Amino acid sequence: MEEKKYMNPYLAGVLLGILLIATIYITGRGLGASGAVKSFTIATVETVVPSHTQTAKFYTEYSKEHKGSPLMNWLVFEVVGVLIGAFISGLMSNRLNLKLEKGPKTTIKIRVFGAIIGGILWGVGSQLGRGCTSGAALSGMAVMSTGGIITMFAIFGGAYGFAYFFRKFWI
Amino acid sequence: MGPLVPDIIGNDLNFIVALIIGILFGAILEQAGFSTSKKLVGLFYGYDFTVLRVFFTAGITAMIGVMALTHFGLLDINLTYINPTYLWSAVIGGLIMGFGFVIGGFCPGTSVCAAAIGKIDAMIFIGGAIIGVLIFAEGYPLIEDFYKSANWGNPRLFETIGISQELFAFLLTSVALMAFIFTSIIENRVNGIKKPIIRFTPYYIGLGIIGLLIATSSFVFPERKGSFLKMVEEKHVVQSYKLNEITSDELSCRIMSEDKRLQIIDFRPAKEYEKINLPKSTQFTLDNLFEKEPNKILTLRHKVNVFIDNDELSERKYAILASELGYKNIRILKGGFNEFKSLILHPILTGDTTNREEKDTYRFRLRASNIIPDLIKKNKTAGPVKKNQKRVVGGC
Numbered sequence: 001m002e003e004k005k006y007m008n009p010y011l012a013g014v015l016l017g018i019l020l021i022a023t024i025y026i027t028g029r030g031l032g033a034s035g036a037v038k039s040f041t042i043a044t045v046e047t048v049v050p051s052h053t054q055t056a057k058f059y060t061e062y063s064k065e066h067k068g069s070p071l072m073n074w075l076v077f078e079v080v081g082v083l084i085g086a087f088i089s090g091l092m093s094n095r096l097n098l099k100l101e102k103g104p105k106t107t108i109k110i111r112v113f114g115a116i117i118g119g120i121l122w123g124v125g126s127q128l129g130r131g132c133t134s135g136a137a138l139s140g141m142a143v144m145s146t147g148g149i150i151t152m153f154a155i156f157g158g159a160y161g162f163a164y165f166f167r168k169f170w171i
Numbered sequence: 172m173g174p175l176v177p178d179i180i181g182n183d184l185n186f187i188v189a190l191i192i193g194i195l196f197g198a199i200l201e202q203a204g205f206s207t208s209k210k211l212v213g214l215f216y217g218y219d220f221t222v223l224r225v226f227f228t229a230g231i232t233a234m235i236g237v238m239a240l241t242h243f244g245l246l247d248i249n250l251t252y253i254n255p256t257y258l259w260s261a262v263i264g265g266l267i268m269g270f271g272f273v274i275g276g277f278c279p280g281t282s283v284c285a286a287a288i289g290k291i292d293a294m295i296f297i298g299g300a301i302i303g304v305l306i307f308a309e310g311y312p313l314i315e316d317f318y319k320s321a322n323w324g325n326p327r328l329f330e331t332i333g334i335s336q337e338l339f340a341f342l343l344t345s346v347a348l349m350a351f352i353f354t355s356i357i358e359n360r361v362n363g364i365k366k367p368i369i370r371f372t373p374y375y376i377g378l379g380i381i382g383l384l385i386a387t388s389s390f391v392f393p394e395r396k397g398s399f400l401k402m403v404e405e406k407h408v409v410q411s412y413k414l415n416e417i418t419s420d421e422l423s424c425r426i427m428s429e430d431k432r433l434q435i436i437d438f439r440p441a442k443e444y445e446k447i448n449l450p451k452s453t454q455f456t457l458d459n460l461f462e463k464e465p466n467k468i469l470t471l472r473h474k475v476n477v478f479i480d481n482d483e484l485s486e487r488k489y490a491i492l493a494s495e496l497g498y499k500n501i502r503i504l505k506g507g508f509n510e511f512k513s514l515i516l517h518p519i520l521t522g523d524t525t526n527r528e529e530k531d532t533y534r535f536r537l538r539a540s541n542i543i544p545d546l547i548k549k550n551k552t553a554g555p556v557k558k559n560q561k562r563v564v565g566g567c
Contacts, residue, residue: 083197119298122279151254
């Protein structure tokens with residue numbers, strides 16, 4: 001069966017906007033993603049080297065702000081939802097298949113390397129910027145947060161600035 | 172009044188809400204095409220601007236929606252999470268993320284979405300992100316000073332640049348609409364096709380009208396507090412507004428008879444309130460009127476809320492604000508607390524009147540001036556109105 005076409009971007013945008021309004025109205029906070037990665041990482045370190053989390057400052061500051069297990073976190077539940085929702089959507093639109101996507105002129109090796117480095121950069125950057133595209137940029141724009149909108153411009157500005165040098169990766 | 176968490180929706184139920192919101196979030200992202208890196212980075216090479224369209228449409232819709240909810244008093248923006256601003260870490264963090272976007276082809280949310288439908292590169296990306304957080308965590312002591320530098324608090328951008336919220340929303344929406352047209356032109360050029368930019372089909376005309384409506388609607392939702400405060404600055408409005416008054420004598424009578432319906436909302440400065448606080452009084456500030464938690468006191472049924480300040484004019488202002496905000500059973504103290512002080516607390520009483528009514532008043536005030544100072548002394552101050560709820564902790 002053929003893949004279904006993607007939704008009209010403006011329609012998707014309005015739907016996403018309405019979801020964000022509902023999220024803020026119900027919970028008082030916006031959407032997010034990188035926070036779940038953070039919670040997951042902290043939970044892993046807590047299990048593997050518990051002694052380290054009691055001394056290193058990053059972990060002690062986190063546990064001061066968040067009581068209980070780091071996995072009992074709003075964003076963790078939300079991201080589990082994202083996995084389920086995206087899976088259902090992919091299933092309905094015939095887009096489920098295991099594959100590694102890459103630009104036409106690049107090798108698998110480079111793509112794997114790029115994905116790891118890109119991920120690492122996001123891991124560091126989202127901690128430094130206190131949120132990613134969802135948590136800082138999108139949710140920040142919804143509440144007109146100065147910091148969120150600055151981060152948004154930095155993300156997209158930075159990406160445009162670096163895009164030229166990595167064009168071989170994609171086109 | 173929102174946010175519904177934690178009053179109406181408990182913290183445990185909130186996790187279920189998170190799951191449901193996440194499912195919808197994931198489904199929308201996937202349907203929009205955010206589950207493939209090729210489509211995502213198209214934005215940076217000009218061949219596919221889907222991400223920009225979805226992102227800006229969503230951001231603007233949500234922004235106007237939040238403005239509308241706040242305007243109608245359905246959402247207390249003081250309890251909502253506003254991302255804090257640490258200037259330099261926001262800029263540098265953003266640039267690093269931009270770099271990661273171009274190299275990795277995803278951002279965290281979209282990578283989860285892509286991994287869910289089987290994209291191996293997305294799964295690798297998530298692995299990288301975990302390593303990245305780990306690196307940040309281990310290197311945290313080295314960059315902590317930088318991470319916490321240039322803390323501006325939680326400002327909102329229109330405050331930072333000093334324009335009104337409505338104008339800001341209108342400008343941002345206009346910029347987005349122009350960006351939609353402009354990027355469509357680029358997209359055509361890069362892809363070497365000639366798709367008409369503006370198609371006059373009912374669908375696109377409809378979308379255009381909605382876009383314009385959204386842009387102009389920002390002016391319909393001025394910042395609530397600001398517009399109310401402007402109203403009470405107009406003298407003739409304040410003077411002619413119909414309000415119920417209560418005299419110092421009646422108030423004393425109610426205090427002495429320990430009237431259960433009486434509730435005094437005291438707007439005097441905290442210092443003066445600490446010195447003299449009447450029984451059954453709560454100290455309020457102007458801001459409290461617009462907040463979620465203090466409002467619970469004003470909405471208690473069968474209570475008469477007597478607004479008190481030193482002078483009657485400011486009492487009127489507060490009472491008008493409260494009435495406009497929809498609160499019922501508001502009274503103001505005639506002549507303000509100053510008159511109450513001179514009539515009841517420190518009365519100059521001369522008993523030499525012949526009029527019977529004046530004699531009664533004299534006797535009443537004499538009694539009140541003995542009893543009420545005692546009651547004030549005995550009264551344990553309720554202090555400023557209690558606010559248990561704090562701003563929601565959010566973010567990543």
